């Protein structure tokens with residue numbers, strides 16, 4: 674019988690994870706079933722318990738439950754502990770929790786986009802679940818300097834407090850600072866908005882990256898208008914999924930063919 678996995682979130686109807694994991698399973702000969710679970714906002718724990726009781730082996734966790742998933746798991750990995758957020762649960766005992774968003778972003782930047790993050794001065798916009806998950810991996814990948822900027826400055830300050838030597842600020846404090854890499858980890862693009870980033874930030878940028886995928890966001894449009902190379906977050910989505918698949922199945926699927934299919938190639 675197939676082993677059962679799912680993505681849990683709210684909303685989750687448009688998640689591409691079932692397609693991605695079905696492709697990974699087919700390519701690697703793994704017998705798994707993978708579906709979507711939309712849990713009520715106050716019903717994460719109950720929905721997870723129910724899935725486990727029905728024989729579920731693991732879950733991907735998405736908006737807005739990553740912090741709750743961190744509290745749910747008995748054994749978080751070091752990167753999940755640093756992020757205080759979990760996007761991958763594996764129901765071995767004790768329940769194992771990992772965060773694969775950061776490695777997913779770094780793999781997309783380095784392997785798919787061939788962008789050398791080492792020695793780069795990077796700006797990370799946002800201080801929510803997505804930003805939380807990637808700081809550790811960006812540092813580990815060798816980013817020289819990282820600035821976290823957020824609309825609600827206190828949230829950015831609270832976030833960087835657990836990482837040494839990372840500066841947090843508001844958009845109006847950026848002045849005419851320039852960055853080699855600008856990552857948009859806000860949800861602004863989902864609402865056709867862009868964070869209030871000063872134009873000077875693009876002056877020396879080699880890449881502008883928006884974690885939102887499947888649409889052209891105002892941030893990416895502004896970067897292109899400034900002559901900066903851009904990427905959406907579809908590659909990150911596929912790479913974080915591949916790392917989750919590896920956590921569960923011990924097999925590392927190829928990501929390029931799946932990314933090509935998702936881009937309609």
Ligand code: NAP
Pocket residue numbers: 736774777798799800801802803804823824825828858859860861863866867868869884885886906907909910911913
């Ligand atoms: P979240 O926890 O709700 O955080 C949202 C962040 O966006 C907050 O920092 C918020 O600032 C900021 N924000 C929202 N609207 C803004 C605006 N108009 N101007 C400036 N800042 C704004 O969401 P999340 O979990 O971090 O997710 C953020 C995005 O990343 C989502 O769109 C998600 O789809 C995407 N994501 C993609 C991947 C991938 O694999 N590609 C993985 C994870 C997440 P305040 O704190 O001031 O409210």
